[in-house]
Amino acid sequence: GGVVHWGAPGAPMLDGDRALVINRTTVTGNFFDVLGARPLLGRLLKPNDEMPGAAPVLVISYGTWRKDFGGDPQIVGRRLREPYTNQHYEIVGVAPPGLDYPAGVEVWMPNWQPADQLSVIAVARLRAGTSVRAAQAEFFGIMSRSYPARNFAGVHAQTFTQAVVGDVRPAAARRDGQGSDPRGHRPDRDRRRARLRDRVHRRGDPRALDG
Numbered sequence: 001g002g003v004v005h006w007g008a009p010g011a012p013m014l015d016g017d018r019a020l021v022i023n024r025t026t027v028t029g030n031f032f033d034v035l036g037a038r039p040l041l042g043r044l045l046k047p048n049d050e051m052p053g054a055a056p057v058l059v060i061s062y063g064t065w066r067k068d069f070g071g072d073p074q075i076v077g078r079r080l081r082e083p084y085t086n087q088h089y090e091i092v093g094v095a096p097p098g099l100d101y102p103a104g105v106e107v108w109m110p111n112w113q114p115a116d117q118l119s120v121i122a123v124a125r126l127r128a129g130t131s132v133r134a135a136q137a138e139f140f141g142i143m144s145r146s147y148p149a150r151n152f153a154g155v156h157a158q159t160f161t162q163a164v165v166g167d168v169r170p171a172a173a174r175r176d177g178q179g180s181d182p183r184g185h186r187p188d189r190d191r192r193r194a195r196l197r198d199r200v201h202r203r204g205d206p207r208a209l210d211g
Contacts, residue, residue: 008105011148013089020068024107030058034123035099040065042076042093049110057110062097064106074112082209093190099171132157 008023024190029047037044044059058080069075079088089109136157
């Protein structure tokens with residue numbers, strides 16, 4: 001699986017003399033592979049990018065590429081500077097449209113390093129027949145064995161759809177009152193059928209109505 005820090009907070013970066021505030025997150029090098037993502041331009045992050053001594057690189061989102069860089073087809077290779085550390089990062093790729101995880105992210109950076117206290121999100125593919133609860137227990141065991149000196153509070157597991165979309169259920173009725181009620185009645189459909197039945201009776205049409 002891949003790991004991503006919680007959220008994507010805004011931080012300043014410089015494109016030459018131009019100041020930008022970019023929502024960025026740091027991830028493990030296999031993050032995009034786990035998602036099965038393919039770059040629009042250039043390449044995405046890879047495990048070697050988080051190795052000690054690796055060149056600082058980053059991947060920008062499709063939306064940021066269009067909004068902040070005008071959809072420049074030559075964007076790969078441009079360098080952005082972090083003003084606080086004076087560190088330069090090379091843009092190695094543009095993510096595909098629609099990839100927005102964590103929500104609002106505009107830049108993905110490698111070199112995730114555990115801290116004494118942190119909250120992270122692990123993204124993984126479930127093996128066929130494996131439940132979310134089993135994956136939760138397995139991940140907790142992996143983290144506990146990998147970092148025995150830390151006291152882990154726990155793990156909460158959910159599907160990727162739940163993490164991105166949330167707990168969304170179909171509405172029972174539209175605001176205009178034309179939807180279904182809890183008993184399964186559909187007033188709009190019932191009115192149409194009543195009008196059709198009235199026309200049939202007036203015309204003497206012998207055809208039966210399909211319930």
